[in-house]
Amino acid sequence: GVLRNIMRNFYSPLKACDPYLKYVFLTGITKFSQLSIFSELNNIENISMDESYAAICGISEGEIRSQMKEDVERLAAKLNISPEEVLLKLKENYDGYHFTYPSPDIYNPFSLLMSMAKGKIDSYWFGSGTPTYLIKMLEKFGVEPSEIGNNHAEVSAFDAPTETMTDIIPLLYQSGYITIKDYDESIDLYTLDIPNKEVRLGLMKSLLPNYVASKTRETTTMVAYLSRDIRNDDMDSALRRLQTFLSTIPYCDNTRYEGHYQQMFYIIFSLLGSFVDIEVRTPRGRVDVVLRTKTTLYVMELKLDKTAGEAMEQINLKNYPESFALCGLPVVKVAINFDSERGTIGDWMIEK
Template sequence: MERQGRLYPIGIQTFEKIRVGNYMYIDKTEYVYRMVHSASNYIFLSRPRRFGKSLLTSTLEAYFEGRRELFRGLALERLETEWTEYPVLRFDMSTAKHVDKERLESELNLKLIEYENVYGRGEGEENANQRFQGIIRRAYEQTGRQVVVLIDEYDAPLLDVVHEEKNLPILRNIMRNFYSPLKACDPYLRFVFLTGITKFSQLSIFSELNNIKNISMLPEYAAICGITEEEMATQMDEDLDILAGRMGISREKTVQKLKDNYDGYHFTWPSPDIYNPFSLLNAFADGRLDSYWFGSGTPTYLIEMLKKYGVQPQQIGGRKVMAESFDAPTERMTDIAPLLYQSGYVTIKGYSPVTQLYTLDIPNKEVRLGLMKSLLPGYLDRRTTDGLTTVALLYEAIYEERLDDALRLLQTFLSTVPYCDRTDYEGHYQQMLYIIFSLLGIYVDVEVRTPSGRVDMVMRTATTLYVVELKLNQSAEAAMQQIDLKNYPERFALCGLPMVKVGINFDMERHTLKDWVITR
């Protein structure tokens, strides 16, 4: 979508193409200057997919190639006084996804051949690490300048096998061997930059390379990727007005909808609010909101890891953990927190200096709904499409405060769902309802503590608070009696919303709701 001669760079990760093609560019070059003039020449940055890591790598490439003309009008042009051209070796490892041992070795071979055609190949260089080391040394000798190595998505070959005990060590050893020259070539290197999603330990991936500076959680680099609220308000000011016009709502409501759906990321604390750049730019280009980031990639490995660690849907967010618990190397994980955080499915929402605990939660509506849609098939067998249609009808009924109709609709639908394993316990139905009601876009929580016990489920719409108790093979009346006996509504008296008590009884044999009671 054109805006005053500019284009939105949807999926464009090349700095030169954006600048020459007059695409919108959110100026991040001050961070480039900060990195290349820092004390460390070896830097690692972890950010979720489609957050601008590749564009940042391409920007570094243009800088080290001395292409000053591309930075005209940007912060770096004002900050930099010396523009020195260096030999740059850039490796994009995203081309090595979904590969086995042979295909990974073939990919590395092709990448090395590209630079051997420029700098030559030494006699006796057979293995990938020998060839990589030879390229670095010859580039230094032939140009008389130290070499810059940029490795984008270094962990791409490993992500799809992170849950596999057999294949992960094999591919990890290949990559460790490939990266090993970075230590031995230190005298020849001016700057080394690596990006990735996950954080594999230096011991297993980078061998003895223990001088990498991890800037992922440093406050001064909090906004190096993504778009901040300030950047959107200033550098995209007119775009907001255009989007509001296309959506037919006020600018204020447009900003709030963008915030609800795409904002909420914090990669350190304190941190400015970070918007997902891929979703935000797509929304401006299309003139509407949609699930752009989550829809751009199926988190298969995430679903597998959730199963491996036995994580229930309601346990994904709302965690309080120490920094080492969610920023740990992937292969040393004791739970799924590091993968959830590093992949962008949860983010930092708060920090207590007293306890030194971080609060991790799902960042925004887009991620929450995407996660729940991905988890829904595990509860509805092959009826996921019908299930999402049912969710839409449920939303309409609950929005119109017709809860009885909503539960009758759910009862009818669940009675058609084929039998799934492990439906003989109350928690299965609690988890399923949590997913379904989360997809309605309303607040929902389970096992909510009160002075006299725990409420199975609490739902809050804009107009009503629902206190829900579940039973299995008992009766709805028994569920309602528990609500009244333990006086659960007293816990929520100060919320300011009318309260509705709901007792639901599930039939284990029929795998659906048997009866329910609703009282105000």
């Protein structure tokens, strides 16, 4: 209520200036309902999802290629790669925002300009602080890390006033943690997902302490080594490393439920995403991880307090290798059983 009054006092004077104002553009992160703030400004139009304004904020790919050509070349020289490779890296890390559908690809302007200024591709948007409020809200609405991405919703569910929000979607969408990735006209549903690698990694790093009670630095180091093992096609060492790591860290308070371990795996493997391609499919609770290195495709199944054998049966049942035959890489099946008693990996099986 207080915020609303402050905002109202801020906008009221605009009404008196009506004769002198030709064009007023209001922007911000959160949407308020029209009535609560703008009763004084009755002729205001919301262009948030208007196609003709899709690229009014942010920087589009076209603009990078034309107006920022020199900056891209400078960054390429600094990183010792070709301009085309730089564009791919910038795209993967900072692109992926769409505020309507169809829409040009919009890059995060802050991160993009910082990477040009600093001469390296890094996490700039998240570097500005941990989203404590977001973590609290995820807890309040009971949202698991794996449920943040890949949502389907109609416009009214995400382009909605956050003051009346009944789930987390409007907050995630309006603050840039998820964005529009697709639209199905026949049922009028949008697909919302995490925009890019920078947001995914930043988000997962922020959520990790809720699942792994360890120093962030130790975890980051472990993830880096883990990814090196996997890139060297030594999955056995990777799992042994993870087993040791998990058995040396203290329990978190909230390990009451089965999903806890799967979410922890989800986060740890998502963090590998900066080193290997990853796809994690999780209909709530169960985790299938698909990891892709330059030479191998790993298909993983995680079970809790069962056996690695049962996890392997599940993989064979789903006939994964066939569905991945197209990518032309040899498929390696990895079955893992998690031991909740010991709080770490129990046994595993790896089949080529």
